[in-house]
Amino acid sequence: MIEIIEAKTKKEMKQFIMFPFELYKNDKNWVPPLIFDEWNTFDRKKNPSFEFCDAAFFLALKNGKVVGRIAAIINHKAVETWNDYKTRFGWIAFVDDEEVSKALLEAAEKWGEEKGMKGIHGPLGFTDMDPEGMLVEGFENEPAITSAYNFPYAPKHLEKHGFVKSVDWIQYKFKADQPVPEKLERINKLISQKYKVNTIVPKTKKEVKKYVPGFFDALNASFTNLYGFTKLNEKQIKYYTDAYFGFAKPELLCFLTDDNDKVIGFGILFPSLSEAFKKAKGRLFPFGFVHILKALRNYDKIDLYFNGVIPEWQHKGIHSLYYVEMNKVAIARGVKTAISTGQLESNINAVGIWDNYEKELYFRTRCFIKE
Numbered sequence: 384m385i386e387i388i389e390a391k392t393k394k395e396m397k398q399f400i401m402f403p404f405e406l407y408k409n410d411k412n413w414v415p416p417l418i419f420d421e422w423n424t425f426d427r428k429k430n431p432s433f434e435f436c437d438a439a440f441f442l443a444l445k446n447g448k449v450v451g452r453i454a455a456i457i458n459h460k461a462v463e464t465w466n467d468y469k470t471r472f473g474w475i476a477f478v479d480d481e482e483v484s485k486a487l488l489e490a491a492e493k494w495g496e497e498k499g500m501k502g503i504h505g506p507l508g509f510t511d512m513d514p515e516g517m518l519v520e521g522f523e524n525e526p527a528i529t530s531a532y533n534f535p536y537a538p539k540h541l542e543k544h545g546f547v548k549s550v551d552w553i554q555y556k557f558k559a560d561q562p563v564p565e566k567l568e569r570i571n572k573l574i575s576q577k578y579k580v581n582t583i584v585p586k587t588k589k590e591v592k593k594y595v596p597g598f599f600d601a602l603n604a605s606f607t608n609l610y611g612f613t614k615l616n617e618k619q620i621k622y623y624t625d626a627y628f629g630f631a632k633p634e635l636l637c638f639l640t641d642d643n644d645k646v647i648g649f650g651i652l653f654p655s656l657s658e659a660f661k662k663a664k665g666r667l668f669p670f671g672f673v674h675i676l677k678a679l680r681n682y683d684k685i686d687l688y689f690n691g692v693i694p695e696w697q698h699k700g701i702h703s704l705y706y707v708e709m710n711k712v713a714i715a716r717g718v719k720t721a722i723s724t725g726q727l728e729s730n731i732n733a734v735g736i737w738d739n740y741e742k743e744l745y746f747r748t749r750c751f752i753k754e
Contacts (some may be wrong), residue, residue, distance in 0.1 A: 385450075385486040390440040396425060399440050403476050404665060408440035413532055414657045414664040415686035416497070420626075421639065424455075424472050424513070432509035435460045435499065440474075441490045443483045447650030451477030451484065451649050455491035457498055460613040469752075470495025471611075473513065475532065480708050481701035484539030484540040491694060492753070503699050504549055504752040512623055516725065516748025517541070524745055527686040527722055529658050530554070531748045538749065546751035548612050552725035555737050556745035559685060559713035564739045567707050579642045582704050584712065585633040594638045595628055596620075597646030605648075610727060610750070627651075627688070630679060634712055637705040639692070648692040654682035655722070682718040685713065698721050703739075 390399045392545035396545045401419045407413035427433045436458050445450035456471040457644045477483045492503045497650065507515045512727065519538045526532045574580065585591045603614040615628065617642055632654060639648035687709075692702050713721065747750030 384445070385482050386444040387441050387486050387490045388444065390442050390452075392433075395442065396422075396440065398442055398449050399452050399474075402426070402442075402449050404478055405449075406478065407532075410534075412523070413665075414526055414528055414530075414660050416528070417663070417667060417671075418665040419666070419667065430509070430624050432458075434616075434618070435613075436509050438509070439491075439494050440493075441487060443477065445480075445483065445485050447706040448716045450480065451475075451487050452493050453477075455494045456507070457495060457500060457614060458509060458611075461611055464525055464613055465611065468500050469502040469504050470498075470500040471507040472503060473508045475506055475517075475537075477537070479536045481540055484537075485544050487543055488546075489595075502752065504750055507611060507750065510615065510619070511606060511609070512615075512619075516750055517748045518746060519551075520747035521554075521573070524556075525657050526746065528660050529686070529688065530725070530746060538751070541751045544753075546753045549750045551728045551750075551754035552746075552748045553728050553744060554725050554748075555723045557688045557723075557737070557740050557742040557744040559710070559718040559722055561710075561741060562714075563703055563707050563710050566711045567703055567739055570700065571704055571707055574704065578696075578701065579700060580647070580701050580704060581640045581642075581644075582708050583640060583710060585636055585638075587633060588631075591628065591631060591633050591636060592612070592645055594636075595624055597640075598638065598649050599624075600652075601646045601690060601693050602691060604693040605697075607694065609730070619639060630675075632679065634655065634716065635685065635709070637708050637712075637717040639701060639704055641696075648701055648705060649690060650687070650709050651689040652685045652687050652709055652721075654679055655684040655686050655720075683718055684722075685718050686722050687724040689724065 391398050397617060404415060423429045436456055438454060438456045441453050442449055453472055454474040462468055477487060495503060506517050511711050517538050518531050518533050522535050599620045606612045635652040637650040638646050641647050656675060656678050659674040662674040725748060
């Protein structure tokens with residue numbers, strides 16, 4: 384008998400947050416999140432997404448033991464923007480028991496229907512800055528700290544329960560220190576001259592701070608038409624600025640600007656923190672922060688977090704400018720491996736740049752839908 388309860392108390396939310404630590408404790412690839420980050424994400428007072436999102440957090444119990452979890456979310460901005468009345472489900476994890484997964488999904492679906500929703504899709508978070516998608520290829524690989532991860536049985540459960548593919552995101556692994564293709568060098572020189580685009584790699588955190596507001600303006604503009612995206616407001620921008628740029632490495636950031644110094648494109652990379660997070664085991668103290676600081680100082684693997692070009696500058700090829708610049712930085716810094724961010728497989732402009740490099744498919748994650 385499966386019992387579904389809504390996690391409301393601090394004790395229940397702790398069970399919600401800590402369940403993956405039990406589920407994946409023997410999995411060598413799983414990268415545990417920082418526990419305090421999870422608390423902040425689900426805190427209605429701290430996470431500004433709750434200003435336009437409703438959410439409920441459900442636990443599945445079997446014989447009194449937690450065997451699964453799911454978050455049910457309604458992003459009202461997304462509903463209005465896309466005129467798409469669907470519940471989002473996210474942070475889903477469960478044991479290999481179809482009764483458990485079925486009960487969790489039905490709980491999320493019912494919760495949304497009671498609030499006027501007419502379908503359900505996910506995994507999705509409150510916004511695009513949260514983990515999204517369910518892993519369907521690449522189970523043998525180590526994820527980035529921002530990547531989705533799950534056991535191979537999870538997508539099979541969803542298909543069994545009537546869910547079908549909505550969209551896929553793909554990530555590539557490639558040698559970061561491979562030579563810059565001569566073809567791109569020639570093209571980039573012509574693009575820079577023709578459009579008067581400046582390629583900026585900051586040298587200090589003070590210089591980074593100068594371009595952060597323009598970066599978020601460009602992110603909001605460039606992601607507008609991507610699946611389920613909603614623009615970040617000022618409180619969210621501050622929230623994510625504190626979350627990401629506090630430990631950003633200036634040499635791994637690239638901003639493209641026009642002749643008025645307006646940010647029109649960006650490529651944001653971070654040293655891979657996956658191994659450090661594994662060693663931290665979800666906790667900064669007493670020693671977790673030491674592992675993370677070491678990973679930020681000495682790295683030979685990088686993760687691509689964000690990249691984009693504002694709409695009026697798209698289809699001009701300028702996105703190759705930050706890719707080439709980051710390629711050069713990787714060579715100079717002795718970086719060996721890079722993992723691209725999740726990009727919609729249908730986004731030919733974003734995915735096509737990798738055709739110029741030797742690469743291999745690393746991850747494929749999927750958003751499932753049930754009308």
